[in-house]
Amino acid sequence: MKSVFISGAATGIGDGLVSKLSQEGWRVFAGYRRSPPERASWFNHPAVTPIQCDITDPAAVKSAAEQVAAITGNKLDLLINNAGFFGSGGVVECPDMEEYRKVFEINFFGVLNVLRAFMPLIRNGQGPGSGKGRVINVASSSTYMIYPMASAYTVSKQALKTATMHLRLEMKAFGVEVTTLDPGAVDTPMSSDHEKNSAMQWSAIPETLRAQYKKLFIDTETMMQNSFALYTPDRFADDVYCKIICSKRFKPVYVLGPGVAAMPWMHRLLPLQQVENIWGKVFRAK
Numbered sequence: 673m674k675s676v677f678i679s680g681a682a683t684g685i686g687d688g689l690v691s692k693l694s695q696e697g698w699r700v701f702a703g704y705r706r707s708p709p710e711r712a713s714w715f716n717h718p719a720v721t722p723i724q725c726d727i728t729d730p731a732a733v734k735s736a737a738e739q740v741a742a743i744t745g746n747k748l749d750l751l752i753n754n755a756g757f758f759g760s761g762g763v764v765e766c767p768d769m770e771e772y773r774k775v776f777e778i779n780f781f782g783v784l785n786v787l788r789a790f791m792p793l794i795r796n797g798q799g800p801g802s803g804k805g806r807v808i809n810v811a812s813s814s815t816y817m818i819y820p821m822a823s824a825y826t827v828s829k830q831a832l833k834t835a836t837m838h839l840r841l842e843m844k845a846f847g848v849e850v851t852t853l854d855p856g857a858v859d860t861p862m863s864s865d866h867e868k869n870s871a872m873q874w875s876a877i878p879e880t881l882r883a884q885y886k887k888l889f890i891d892t893e894t895m896m897q898n899s900f901a902l903y904t905p906d907r908f909a910d911d912v913y914c915k916i917i918c919s920k921r922f923k924p925v926y927v928l929g930p931g932v933a934a935m936p937w938m939h940r941l942l943p944l945q946q947v948e949n950i951w952g953k954v955f956r957a958k
């Protein structure tokens with residue numbers, strides 16, 4: 673039986689992936705933090721073992737890896753670093769440093785904690801052919817955007833993508849495949865709570881600057897609320913399973929979700945100035 677550990681598995685995309693993989697016959701270790709596993713769609717599935725694991729806590733992550741190792745005989749076939757946090761770091765000229773660091777602690781350093789603890793198991797795992805275990809790091813399609821007032825999230829995810837490329841090259845010689853998954857808009861707690869996210873973003877801007885940022889803030893929020901069709905977590909998980917997990921070879925990056933396929937092409941084919949102009953028009957920034 674193939675085995676997988678998924679972080680942030682009690683809600684949204686993680687919940688959808690646990691359900692899909694357990695239905696497909698995988699032994700799933702579902703990492704969760706605060707959201708109770710009892711509310712997840714997979715709760716009580718015999719092939720799923722919930723494991724409490726805050727990825728910013730190295731001791732908790734080590735303990736999670738030990739629990740998995742004890743059950744699987746010290747190996748793991750797939751690791752999905754899915755846990756993530758949007759946060760609100762404010763504007764770059766005057767960021768909320770504490771919040772900015774929190775976003776990095778989860779989206780970047782948290783993933784490093786998990787890799788540190790789980791890579792020994794992945795090295796003993798089995799992928800397609802003679803390959804070892806595999807790793808999917810979940811970043812975001814927002815890394816292709818210049819999205820005003822969300823820099824903490826996109827910069828942390830961009831850092832994760834770069835680290836993932838390093839890991840991919842470093843692990844190649846050992847037969848471990850690594851990839852980045854950049855989701856488009858999926859209907860999850862992270863994407864659906866617009867009012868809460870907006871309020872957090874707004875309050876992260878220092879009061880002295882709010883009058884100056886008001887128009888850009890409203891334009892950005894309006895655009896983000898109106899523009900994206902959302903996949904359900906189940907549909908997204910089906911795509912991840914068919915296009916990534918079942919593939920014989922991992923590509924460096926997968927961009928999956930509604931309306932996002934053109935984003936990497938735009939970055940590859942257009943000069944950065946044109947890309948900037950496009951996002952400037954999208955967000956109506958002057």
Ligand SMILES: NC(=O)c1ccc[n+]([C@@H]2O[C@H](COP(=O)([O-])OP(=O)(O)OC[C@H]3O[C@@H](n4cnc5c(N)ncnc54)[C@H](OP(=O)(O)O)[C@@H]3O)[C@@H](O)[C@H]2O)c1
Nearest residue numbers: 680683684685705706707726727755756812857858860862
């Ligand atoms: N939904 C989208 O449109 C979209 C688009 C691009 C990328 N993504 C990425 O997809 C991934 C899944 O997000 P989602 O949309 O499914 O949102 P979500 O439902 O909010 O899931 C995020 C999960 O991460 C967990 N988490 C946060 N901090 C954690 C920590 N320190 N340790 C362990 N788990 C932690 C959360 O647990 P708690 O609930 O307990 O806090 C939650 O279960 C994230 O990496 C996100 O950045 C999502």
